[in-house]
Amino acid sequence: MPGQTKGRFTGWHMTGILVGFFGVVVGVNILMASFASTTFGGIVVENSYVASQEYNRWLEQAEEQEKLGWDAATAWRPDGRLAVKVTGAPDDVAVNAIARHPLGRMPDVPLAFEPIGQGRYLADRALPDGRWTLRLELSDGTNDWRREEALQ
Template sequence: MNTRQAKEFVFTGWHMLGVICLFFGTIISVNFFMAYQAIHSWSGIVVENTYVASQQFNTKVAEARKLDATGISGSLTVKDGTVRYVITDAAGEPVMADQVVASFRRPVGDHQDFVLPLDDRGHGLFEASHTVMPGHWIVEVSALRNNQRILHHTQRIAIIGDTP
């Protein structure tokens, strides 16, 4: 009678190498995926002190609601080296302001940021000549009348192509 015993599984060094490669391969793949998501989904908002910014958040939201209730709004245009901003009320009538300032910020980094005071051209139109470099910008416009803020508008824009 021939008795043959079934061969038992033997865990070898090659098996261990496979386990280690699968384990670390999974970890490395997940890290690359998370890094890619972080780079491509980051809003780019940068503050100098996050604690102070968090403490001011509710005050800023209350001011934004108060300004929104007035019905005053603005429209930004950046074209051919000219920055134009038109301020109107809820009925579409022009709104006069003593001072209008546009702050241009890059979403990431601050080495190209600049502040641009806009000149009053009448009938709610404010403009200034300034070449804005191509790329993405966050533009924050503030309008003051009698040293009181009447408008605060933030808009993200993209300048496409060569310098306008």
């Protein structure tokens, strides 16, 4: 009876289905693991225990910084350089920054800012296109003010 075995579901069929299913699952897991390990190049903190010990000091620094009353607004210029408008700070404040690529694919770019009048400062170089995390620092020699912001 050759016609009866033609449409039967056998153990080989089930084996093929299981191997195919788990092959897809393992393949997707390997693909996602490779994406996860190659797309994030940055570190939030070097040592989480040490960072936890510094937390209260960081809060105190943030409160002192808030009492200064300083603020800064950043803007992109058409030439790719950043302009910073500083309010509440002394006229002789120094403005510096480090631009970090959020995924760590490009090297950090240190930026120095030159005063251009009326509390405005202009970066000494242009940043390449893309997303950047800017760590901005203002200092008058005795007081420091810091902020981190995303630039897009």
